[in-house]
Amino acid sequence: MKAHQLKLYNTLSRQKEDFAPINPPFVGMYVCGPTVYGDAHLGHGRPAITFDTVNRYLTHLGYRVRYVRNITDVGHLTGDADEGEDKIAKKAKLEQLEPMEVAQQYTDTYHRDMALLNTWKPSIEPRATGHIPEQIALVEAILNEGLAYVVNGSVYFDVLAYNKRYTYGKLSGRVLDDLMTGSRDLDGQGEKRNAVDFALWKNASSEHLMKWPSPWGLGFPGWHLECTAMSSKYLGTQFDIHGGGMDLLFPHHECEIAQGNACNHRDPAKYWMHNNMITINGQKMGKSLGNFITLQELFTGKHPLLEQAYSPMTIRYFILTAQYRSTLDFSNDALRAAQKGYKKIINGLRIVRSMDYTPNSEIALDGEQVQQVEASITAAYRAMDDDFNTAMAIGHLFNLLKKINSIFTGQLQSAS
């Protein structure tokens, strides 16, 4: 097999680039994980399977991958304000809603679903609440750079000041002037100098259940900050791959780039990878549209839109039948087709395992057969090397299956 020149599409440069890790054979990869305040759904399944494939393929090629995927457990749960603070204060700890109990429950079900989808566990799975000192240190660093300001116990990133030294919007291709114009009509700018500014640290109201002391008073970290804190802690201030769903590209990843540059004067990641979205029967998925399907509903078939249950491996296979940057439409027809396709692949694997390939075997392959088999394998690798094109790779596997079936039938015939 020839050496692999893996290419991947870098959202930052908007083109396919040769993959060259900063410090081979090591590869550092950070992927945005779930917010654990609800069941995992299709929107969690696709990035998990996409970056699991990246992790497995890089590992297969010999890279030593450190794969970090966070758990966002800083919830925005509030206590029952109607009861009044006095009454809440009198309540025993055990009677009160404990955000970490909710977070633990959904972390556990997320782990269960990810195991069912046959994804490898990340090397490190840091929790946002577990990195409060690191996040506070980053806020202080950004304040020291003059790129943030404090208002009423909250700290905001000053996007206009940042944009004088760096380029805000370079990942998403958004232009700050347009963002400013577009956001002028928005309400609720509140304490921010500009609507484009974003919170690094938020002052906590008395009903807010998760809060920590900080130099700016009791509060909690802004959402964008945790990924900067955890990626730099475990992968360094500049690492190889940052992944996530396309919905996170703006503002989340844009803000991570801004935070990284503000603190460390360099882009946090060399390659940015984004998987595309999933649609359901051609429509965007959303709770209000009634087409929001959790993974457990898929696995059990218990959802009005589902005509049957689909196994986790059918879902995994289905997601991989599209290249990760393509949109993917879920429908019962498409899932049933995937179910059949997956079965064929697995049957092919069983046949291969039952075949006798030893050199001394009476049933030897002829040169042409060997060539055809090798051509399909090489083509499948080439597809994977082309920005992890699993759709093409699966196509080549099907060619391989046909070949295997015909060789197997031939073996059976000459054996009988």
Next chain:
Amino acid sequence: MKAHQLKLYNTLSRQKEDFAPINPPFVGMYVCGPTVYGDAHLGHGRPAITFDTVNRYLTHLGYRVRYVRNITDVGHLTGDADEGEDKIAKKAKLEQLEPMEVAQQYTDTYHRDMALLNTWKPSIEPRATGHIPEQIALVEAILNEGLAYVVNGSVYFDVLAYNKRYTYGKLSGRVLDDLMTGSRDLDGQGEKRNAVDFALWKNASSEHLMKWPSPWGLGFPGWHLECTAMSSKYLGTQFDIHGGGMDLLFPHHECEIAQGNACNHRDPAKYWMHNNMITINGQKMGKSLGNFITLQELFTGKHPLLEQAYSPMTIRYFILTAQYRSTLDFSNDALRAAQKGYKKIINGLRIVRSMDYTPNSEIALDGEQVQQVEASITAAYRAMDDDFNTAMAIGHLFNLLKKINSIFTGQLQSAS
């Protein structure tokens, strides 16, 4: 069935007490979890199964249990000092040993092993590294009480000062004077005023890989402190049950009581429960004795002392054949006996499920049979109510099995 008056042995009072939770129906239970820098072994299996049984039984009785079990991931890993600081500083982040990657690996294998042992997940599984601000706040509170002192960037708990206001040693029954006498000969007292003092915060050396900023400089929390921080955060400053292995009674739990009183002027837990130790062929388990058996070695039979593999449920059953406060000796003979016993119980369960108990059934039970069945069930409950005496409860289940078998045989005979 009669109302249950559960009794449990409270290590603190050295007697069996009626169980009366502070705020029923809620029960807060904190159990010391694993240090995730090695494979889970028999010493992890017993407390996990013991307190899983407590959790399940309390839940069965109608209590609403919040079960918190921590992960100790503050490792004492150090970098390679021989390389010199300069060389280490030049190493890329990804090339360096990352303690959290090690901690994650052993957290994952611990979860796998605990799932195989069929234990319920805790309601909250907090990590020590995830609660640094909370631990720093506790150190500050103890310093404010005048019960700790700072030396060279470390903070120590002042046991003598504490003992003037409270009683140090009341859980373990150790007397401070004796401890002072016993420890006078010990070397390495170092910066501590007295050998009985313990670290709340340790100054980190340059090779130390896990460290955080604090009012006393870069350092890391003392081991005893994390449990006080996490139990009070998630269960309140006084909760119902604190559990752990007997090896943790002193000094770990003694120090937790001291820290709790120093901060909150009350004992942290109402009931202290300790499971006894496991011996192997009559010997204490220890790495130097070559009889240190991991759970995976038990499940696979891959250890020189094991004559076969034992299923996780055999191990669970075996551990429950002793009351948790008794010592338990592992041997191949005892495990094989457990394998048979567990099989009998499961077969009995299958028979019960296949039997026809409906009131209109042609094969009805006579009054005496009903009475005998109910007597065994009541006796099993009474055993559980008596400090979770699973050994006795299993005995009564065997009586029940005999009865079931004879009724089943009778059914078969009258049906034929």
